Amino acid sequence: MMKPLRNNRLEIKTSKLVRVAILAATVLGFGNAAQAALVSCPASFTTNPTAKVEDATGLLTAANACQYTTPPDSSNVASIANINAAGFFGFSDWTLNTGNLQVDPSNDQNGTWAITAANFAANDYIIVFKDGSDTNLIAFRFNELFSNGVWSSPFADPPFDVPNTKDVSHYTIAQRGGTEPPCEVDCDPQELPEPGNVALFGIGILGAAAAMRRRRKQ
Numbered sequence: 001m002m003k004p005l006r007n008n009r010l011e012i013k014t015s016k017l018v019r020v021a022i023l024a025a026t027v028l029g030f031g032n033a034a035q036a037a038l039v040s041c042p043a044s045f046t047t048n049p050t051a052k053v054e055d056a057t058g059l060l061t062a063a064n065a066c067q068y069t070t071p072p073d074s075s076n077v078a079s080i081a082n083i084n085a086a087g088f089f090g091f092s093d094w095t096l097n098t099g100n101l102q103v104d105p106s107n108d109q110n111g112t113w114a115i116t117a118a119n120f121a122a123n124d125y126i127i128v129f130k131d132g133s134d135t136n137l138i139a140f141r142f143n144e145l146f147s148n149g150v151w152s153s154p155f156a157d158p159p160f161d162v163p164n165t166k167d168v169s170h171y172t173i174a175q176r177g178g179t180e181p182p183c184e185v186d187c188d189p190q191e192l193p194e195p196g197n198v199a200l201f202g203i204g205i206l207g208a209a210a211a212m213r214r215r216r217k218q
Contacts, residue, residue: 048060
């Protein structure tokens with residue numbers, strides 16, 4: 001009389017494993033679809049004479065790299081928390097450059113920037129711009145040749161799907177200890193497993209369940 005009870009317990013465990021596999025595949029699959037990513041900007045954004053962040057003369061680029069976050073998110077302000085969540089240029093330990101948090105420009109299409117107490121020997125610096133609808137954060141890594149200069153709005157097509165160049169809402173200048181070389185390759189945030197990997201995970205669980213059923217019958 002006890003053997004059927006044991007079989008019932010095994011069937012319950014097997015059923016639970018199957019449900020866990022399906023739930024994990026569903027959750028991880030949707031998570032992967034919603035994962036934000038970093039994309040490199042057009043090369044013209046950091047090269048003369050079309051650079052978006054320049055020296056005080058407006059003739060020489062002041063940045064050597066640029067990344068923007070996708071998909072568009074109008075609520076993603078240029079706070080230090082959001083900058084680190086994006087992982088710009090492979091780092092998530094950026095801190096505020098004093099006095100440069102979410103600065104509102106006097107002219108929305110162009111303006112000036114200045115690094116407070118610039119120390120290129122000790123720190124790396126980035127400037128992160130925020131606009132609004134149909135765009136997201138866009139960051140420029142300074143080339144450490146200038147401590148101040150001018151900028152023009154990078155919210156244009158490309159890389160954003162907008163009909164005209166959009167105004168800058170605000171910008172933030174951030175810094176971090178420059179003891180490590182800046183990221184040059186594979187700098188995007190870590191993404192969740194691909195659906196194929198999730199499927200393999202589920203198959204593995206189902207295989208284990210089948211093995212349990214075979215052992216039960218023996």
